[in-house]
Amino acid sequence: SALEQVGLYLAEVMRRSDRRRDFRIVCPDELVSNKLGAVLDVTNRAYVWPTGPNDEHLAPSGRVVEVLSEHLCEGFLEGYLKTGRHGIFPCYEAFVLIVDSMVGQYAKYLKVHREQPWRAPLSSLTFLLTSEGWRQDHNGYSHQGPGFINSLLNKKGSILRIYLPPDANTLVSTVDHCLRSTDYINLIVATKQPMPQWLSMDEAVAHCAAGxxxxxxxxxxxxxxxxxxxxxxxxxxxxxxxxxxxxxxxxxxxxxxxxxxxxxxxxxxxxxxxxxxxxxxxxxxxxxxxxxxxxxxxxxxxxxxxxxxxxxxxxxxxxxxxxxxxxxxxxxxxxxxxxxxxxxxxxxxxxxxxxxxxxxxxxxxxxxxxxxxxxxxxxxxxxxxxxxxxxxxxxx
The missing domain is CATH 3.40.50.920 (Rossmann fold)
Known part of the structure; x- marks a missing residue:
């Protein structure tokens, strides 16, 4: 799937930032489900309590924060970005609306932050929405809700970006662009399911640049x-x-x-x-x-x-x-x-x-x-x- 390719990309980001340790993924207990498990070949889930023989990929040094609370994930990432570091928030599409009011306040913060010449740029707050509503063969109606797009459309255009990449190459190009950006709220919508590949990487980069x-x-x-x-x-x-x-x-x-x-x-x-x-x-x-x-x-x-x-x-x-x-x-x-x-x-x-x-x-x-x-x-x-x-x- 396209997200498996993003998982490989994020694993490389983790690998290259290992010395600085300034990149984290926050995720509400869905990393492997979201096809991003390749990241765990490079790092672990952050966990400081004792572990048992059946526990996997848990360590105090882990740079994946996986906890089943969208509120905690959002708060963790906002604070982490404000320290000058970097991250991404993968989440099921239907449940990201849980943090809608928090994102609304962060959008207001970003607007004022950008108006102050003495404030250094912050790495963008980037959401990677998965398990999108069109493919809910098992979870059903409760997991069908694309309303976060509508919510963000009401924020200031100067800080808002919404991306709907059509295939794996455009998705990787989009994630790469968003992680390099500063002072934005980026929303990327993807799917866990296998889908056709329409564009070569060069074509995908050009298409993403054009929009x-x-x-x-x-x-x-x-x-x-x-x-x-x-x-x-x-x-x-x-x-x-x-x-x-x-x-x-x-x-x-x-x-x-x-x-x-x-x-x-x-x-x-x-x-x-x-x-x-x-x-x-x-x-x-x-x-x-x-x-x-x-x-x-x-x-x-x-x-x-x-x-x-x-x-x-x-x-x-x-x-x-x-x-x-x-x-x-x-x-x-x-x-x-x-x-x-x-x-x-x-x-x-x-x-x-x-x-x-x-x-x-x-x-x-x-x-x-x-x-x-x-x-x-x-x-x-x-x-x-x-x-x-x-x-x-x-x-x-």
Whole structure:
């Protein structure tokens, strides 16, 4: 998984900082569960009481603070950063909201701190959110909650960064960038599950630097002005958007579709509100000036609408995301329940592109039949069919 690669990266950070001992990970009892166990090949969990023969990776010198209290982890890391040292806070996505009020106060502290010329920069407070809501095959509804994004969007843009890397290489690049940054609150959303790798490392670094880009290898517009834009932010939305683009390429080859991926969420907002915001001309280069945009988003759709509200023609953004429809179910059924499956994205694209005649209607009926067949299949088998779970991007 992408997080296993981040685990290897963080292990190297631990190794290189061993002499200075100025980097720690705070984590609410979830390090191995979050696929970051490679770190324990380099250091241990901090523990000063006597240990028994069955205890693993516990030592007074350990630089992983693992305690099942998000409040304690947040307080530990805030204090540690204020001493001039460095760290990262991996946490299950649904439970990071437990420290929302603490982060709100730290955001106020950072704002005032940055206004004082005599204050030295602090290493950024970086959250790495895992066990995201789209893959809760066992834990279910209680573990589905992307609201921390919405909470942070209300903080000062000058200190806020939100990243939704689509694959392992972009995730590693993003973590590297965030750990080098100062005086920010960084939010990174990742997944523990194996996912496709879309970009080479060089491509990932360029994509992260841009914040958002057109994925021409996935677009079906021949370099022309598209009929509509399919956009995505987040690893699961990216996969479903590409699957929808592939459906449209196969079934409606005359439809011109541009695929845009967003990894730095704040580029969507106006530069008046956030330094990462794209200019209106750069925004139009990605999303066109007037074509409909079907946007698959990791979190609540309201977050994207909040960011694009003062862009030209914001009403053309049709955002699909988490709408509080959840249970313990299959991964694809979670998407269907929230209207963000590949078939529903393709249906929305056809309707928004105003395709004339029977072609569009026939495709919609076909995709709706596929959804009905999927419902019958998971009721019978308890799992997604291989054509869904085993889907891979195919070249033209």
């Amino acid at each position: 958002a880009s057109v994925w021409r290898w996935a677009s079906i517009d021949g370099g022309q002005e598209p009929d509509l834009v399919l956009a995505a932010a987040g690893n699961v939305p990216t996969r479903e958007t590409l699957a929808a683009a592939e459906l449209l390429r196969r079934d409606l080859p005359g439809l011109r579709v541009r695929v845009v991926n967003v990894t730095d969420l704040m580029v969507l907002g106006s530069r008046k509100h956030h330094p990462h915001g794209l200019s209106d001309s750069a925004f139009a280069d990605l999303f066109t000036a007037d074509r409909p945009v079907v946007f698959a988003f990791h979190g609540y759709p309201s977050a994207v609408h909040q960011l694009v509200y003062d862009r030209p023609a914001p009403e053309r953004f049709h955002v699909k995301g988490y709408i509080e429809e959840g249970t313990t179910t299959t991964p694809f059924d979670m998407l269907v329940r929230n209207g963000m499956s590949r078939y529903q994205l393709a249906i929305e694209a056809i309707r928004r592109a105003v395709l004339p005649g029977a072609d569009g209607d026939a495709r919609i009926r076909d995709y709706e039949l596929r959804l009905a067949e999927h419902r019958a299949y998971i009721t019978r088998e308890g799992d997604d069919p291989l054509e869904i779970s085993g889907w891979r991007w195919s070249e033209r």
